[in-house]
Amino acid sequence: MTRQDVVITGIGLVTALGEGPEAHWDALSAGTAPVVDNGTYAPWPVHPLPPLTLDRQIPKKGDQRQMEPWQRLGTYAAGLAIDDANARGLVEDMHLIVAAGGGERDLALDEQVNAELAEANDGARLNEMLATGLRPTLFLAQLSNLLAGNISIVHGVTGSSRTFMGEESAAADALRIAHARLAEGRGGIALVGGAMTAQRWDLLLLYRGEDGLWQGPHKPLSEREQPGMILGGMAGFLVLETAGHARARGARVLARLDGVASNAARRGAPGEAAASARSLLPRVAPDGVDAVISGATGTPGAWEEEQAFLREVAAPVRRPGSLIGHGVEGAFPAHVALAALALHRGGFYAPMDPADAPMDPEDAPGRILVTGFGQWRGEALAALSRPDSV
Amino acid sequence: MRDHLGRPLVAVTGIGAVTSLGFGVAESWSRLLAGQSGIRRITRFPTDHLRTTIAGCVDLPEEHGEPFTSPVRVEHMAAFVIEEAISEAGIGGKGGFPGPLFVGMPPVEVEWPARFDLARKGHDPSYAAMTATAAGRHDIYETYLYGGVGERLAARFGTRGAPISLTTACATGASAIQLGVEAIQRGEADACIALGADGSVHAEALIRFSLLSALSTRNDAPEKASRPFEKSRDGFVMAEGAAALVLENYDTAKARGARIIGLVSGAGERADNFHRTRSNPDGRAIVGAMKNALADAGLEPGEISYVNGHGTGTPENDKMENFGMRAVFGENAPPISSNKSMIGHTLSAAGALEAAFSLLAIRDQRLPPTINHDEPDPSVTLDVVPNVARDATVRHVLSNSFGFGGQNVCLVLSAEPT
Numbered sequence: 001m002t003r004q005d006v007v008i009t010g011i012g013l014v015t016a017l018g019e020g021p022e023a024h025w026d027a028l029s030a031g032t033a034p035v036v037d038n039g040t041y042a043p044w045p046v047h048p049l050p051p052l053t054l055d056r057q058i059p060k061k062g063d064q065r066q067m068e069p070w071q072r073l074g075t076y077a078a079g080l081a082i083d084d085a086n087a088r089g090l091v092e093d094m095h096l097i098v099a100a101g102g103g104e105r106d107l108a109l110d111e112q113v114n115a116e117l118a119e120a121n122d123g124a125r126l127n128e129m130l131a132t133g134l135r136p137t138l139f140l141a142q143l144s145n146l147l148a149g150n151i152s153i154v155h156g157v158t159g160s161s162r163t164f165m166g167e168e169s170a171a172a173d174a175l176r177i178a179h180a181r182l183a184e185g186r187g188g189i190a191l192v193g194g195a196m197t198a199q200r201w202d203l204l205l206l207y208r209g210e211d212g213l214w215q216g217p218h219k220p221l222s223e224r225e226q227p228g229m230i231l232g233g234m235a236g237f238l239v240l241e242t243a244g245h246a247r248a249r250g251a252r253v254l255a256r257l258d259g260v261a262s263n264a265a266r267r268g269a270p271g272e273a274a275a276s277a278r279s280l281l282p283r284v285a286p287d288g289v290d291a292v293i294s295g296a297t298g299t300p301g302a303w304e305e306e307q308a309f310l311r312e313v314a315a316p317v318r319r320p321g322s323l324i325g326h327g328v329e330g331a332f333p334a335h336v337a338l339a340a341l342a343l344h345r346g347g348f349y350a351p352m353d354p355a356d357a358p359m360d361p362e363d364a365p366g367r368i369l370v371t372g373f374g375q376w377r378g379e380a381l382a383a384l385s386r387p388d389s390v
Numbered sequence: 391m392r393d394h395l396g397r398p399l400v401a402v403t404g405i406g407a408v409t410s411l412g413f414g415v416a417e418s419w420s421r422l423l424a425g426q427s428g429i430r431r432i433t434r435f436p437t438d439h440l441r442t443t444i445a446g447c448v449d450l451p452e453e454h455g456e457p458f459t460s461p462v463r464v465e466h467m468a469a470f471v472i473e474e475a476i477s478e479a480g481i482g483g484k485g486g487f488p489g490p491l492f493v494g495m496p497p498v499e500v501e502w503p504a505r506f507d508l509a510r511k512g513h514d515p516s517y518a519a520m521t522a523t524a525a526g527r528h529d530i531y532e533t534y535l536y537g538g539v540g541e542r543l544a545a546r547f548g549t550r551g552a553p554i555s556l557t558t559a560c561a562t563g564a565s566a567i568q569l570g571v572e573a574i575q576r577g578e579a580d581a582c583i584a585l586g587a588d589g590s591v592h593a594e595a596l597i598r599f600s601l602l603s604a605l606s607t608r609n610d611a612p613e614k615a616s617r618p619f620e621k622s623r624d625g626f627v628m629a630e631g632a633a634a635l636v637l638e639n640y641d642t643a644k645a646r647g648a649r650i651i652g653l654v655s656g657a658g659e660r661a662d663n664f665h666r667t668r669s670n671p672d673g674r675a676i677v678g679a680m681k682n683a684l685a686d687a688g689l690e691p692g693e694i695s696y697v698n699g700h701g702t703g704t705p706e707n708d709k710m711e712n713f714g715m716r717a718v719f720g721e722n723a724p725p726i727s728s729n730k731s732m733i734g735h736t737l738s739a740a741g742a743l744e745a746a747f748s749l750l751a752i753r754d755q756r757l758p759p760t761i762n763h764d765e766p767d768p769s770v771t772l773d774v775v776p777n778v779a780r781d782a783t784v785r786h787v788l789s790n791s792f793g794f795g796g797q798n799v800c801l802v803l804s805a806e807p808t
Contacts, residue, residue, distance in 0.1 A: 114506065119510060123438075124436045131440065134598065144497040144557050145559050148661075149794065153663050156663050157663070158661040159661070161659070164554060164556050165498070202517065206524075206535070207531070208525060208527075209530040209531030209532075210532075211525060262551065266545055378537065380552075
């Protein structure tokens with residue numbers, strides 16, 4: 001089987017800094033301050049989502065009502081990517097891989113049940129409260145695969161539909177599999193990405209269990225006295241095509257996706273995750289890279305491992321986590337979108353974290369590495385190249 | 391050997407299964423062929439105020455006291471079926487499987503016991519207080535993390551690379567197999583484990599499906615409740631279970647002297663954009679998935695000996711599946727039967743269990759029945775292998791999986807090439 005080049009022809013990007021390529025390029029190439037909500041979930045800061053004009057991507061109110069914020073965000077960003085690729089007419093045979101967590105719970109109902117039953121051990125009453133309290137449509141808004149389902153319904157993407165679960169790794173493997181399938185000729189065009197909303201207690205509760213959340217007002221990653229994540233609502237979706245498919249329809253190519261590789265070290269001893277990433281590097285960038293977009297989450301352990309790996313890569317690093325927070329399933333595709341955007345614009349970003357070394361703005365990278373060190377498990381790398389070298 | 395598209399053949403060399411009919415392939419399969427039902431009254435938790443009080447529960451021998459939460463049940467069942475499948479395949483050393491892991495499983499979320507525990511300890515029912523109290527609760531974090539089950543299984547069986555956990559609703563098990571098949575076809579691996587597991591029978595899940603009017607409420611006769619393709623069917627019956635396949639490159643499997651159970655010779659998918667829980671009445675997506683699977687296997691419709699149907703027993707699914715079958719196979723449709731009539735709808739596990747039983751139908755040249763077929767539905771015109779298993783010449787089987795969210799995946803299972 002002849003392997004085909006895979007290119008990125010559209011990005012759908014939403015973070016606390018705004019939506020779309022222009023907003024992100026303008027803010028991040030010039031340098032910007034983070035948008036943070038330190039108060040609502042104190043002592044845990046979050047990067048809130050920007051206001052979205054949902055009607056532009058999800059025109060039917062009925063569709064909007066069937067979703068909660070997480071699915072709306074992902075469906076919205078998927079539409080941005082399709083538009084950016086000018087691929088509205090190609091959705092019928094477009095393949096889809098989504099990295100997903102789960103949808104929002106009914107927090108008020110949960111707290112009401114807790115208040116009455118936490119001490120009671122009354123299963124019958126629990127049934128009664130849930131049977132009368134749960135909204136019929138909420139289940140579909142919670143199901144992981146219904147982000148993909150809504151993308152099919154709202155945007156008409158029907159080539160195929162797969163949903164990967166498993167935090168950061170799910171997103172990296174979604175991109176890896178989408179890339180591999182196109183490269184071997186399974187379809188010409190695919191949509192891949194993920195989304196996460198940070199403004200939800202049910203997720204903060206989960207991640208708090210690992211003591212992995214930064215507490216106190218926002219600080220950039222490298223200045224946190226103890227490692228910890230600050231969650232940031234974000235979505236990243238990418239339209240991938242074989243180079244031939246893109247060329248045949250005259251599509252604008254943002255970047256070539258050279259390769260994606262993933263692994264999962266057991267992380268039983270220091271150095272394992274760094275070694276795992278090191279073993280992936282020759283598979284995606286055998287000739288080295290000019291710059292790095294780091295997926296640093298800030299979680300204990302993963303931070304030190306990635307720092308060790310990055311010292312060996314010896315290229316200028318940008319750490320979006322310091323400005324937009326950590327977006328779990330949304331992070332890796334959002335970072336790949338940022339890499340594609342920089343390659344397309346022929347420049348790079350201003351330092352995002354005090355540890356990011358300055359770079360001559362004229363010194364545009366030709367190849368960018370995107371790293372992912374999962375908060376608990378999972379190491380992943382993607383390499384992208386400038387389109388004129390395609 | 392290569393297939394008609396020049397890809398390596400993908401063999402199945404090991405199968406593991408657990409259902410409400412029993413632990414292990416042999417017990418589940420023999421009871422399926424005997425037409426027995428695993429559907430019972432739920433005893434694991436109180437069922438007061440529930441519209442449906444029956445299910446195909448898998449209660450684990452190691453489960454004492456408080457019932458397991460869903461991810462724990464999934465992990466236990468998954469480990470059981472992987473162990474059985476690896477043991478049959480006779481591949482790899484202990485804790486050292488030579489390939490990747492694909493885990494089809496349901497979504498995970500923090501469940502009531504954890505919330506109650508946090509609320510009790512913090513003396514405050516609010517999320518803010520529970521979050522504060524969750525400090526240091528690595529048990530909650532690792533249990534309910536989406537990647538937790540896959541990582542622990544990967545560590546235990548020593549699979550290679552990052553495990554992939556996935557969900558495509560009721561097509562999940564089939565999607566997991568499809569991912570494994572693709573990995574072997576593209577030469578990423580010579581062997582892998584693909585599984586589907588589901589352990590979601592708890593009150594909140596039953597209520598959620600009930601609110602969608604998806605479940606049978608025939609509570610007074612549990613074993614008669616799952617009635618795929620039958621006139622009085624009134625919904626599916628939730629069930630638990632798991633199946634794992636060891637998939638291998640046919641040539642490397644033969645070279646190591648493995649016994650070949652059968653092949654996964656094709657896979658096809660097509661998403662539907664009509665509705666969140668219903669198929670487009672034009673049937674395009676389910677017809678497309680079946681046709682794509684046949685094309686992927688390089689087969690004509692007439693070469694399919696038997697169809698292992700999705701056959702949930704909801705009025706809607708069975709009508710659409712009949713319609714899709716006629717569109718693909720015309721007047722000469724092969725027999726179709728539904729394992730769900732006996733083991734219920736095992737959701738994320740269904741695609742994997744039904745692929746496993748399709749392979750066993752090929753191995754034993756015997757079709758499992760659709761039980762509870764008392765009065766035919768005039769709108770279902772297919773041979774549904776009513777009530778009693780039957781001998782048949784079985785060379786290629788199409789296994790259908792259709793799910794909420796417009797997920798449609800079909801697999802073709804075939805006999806070893808002669």
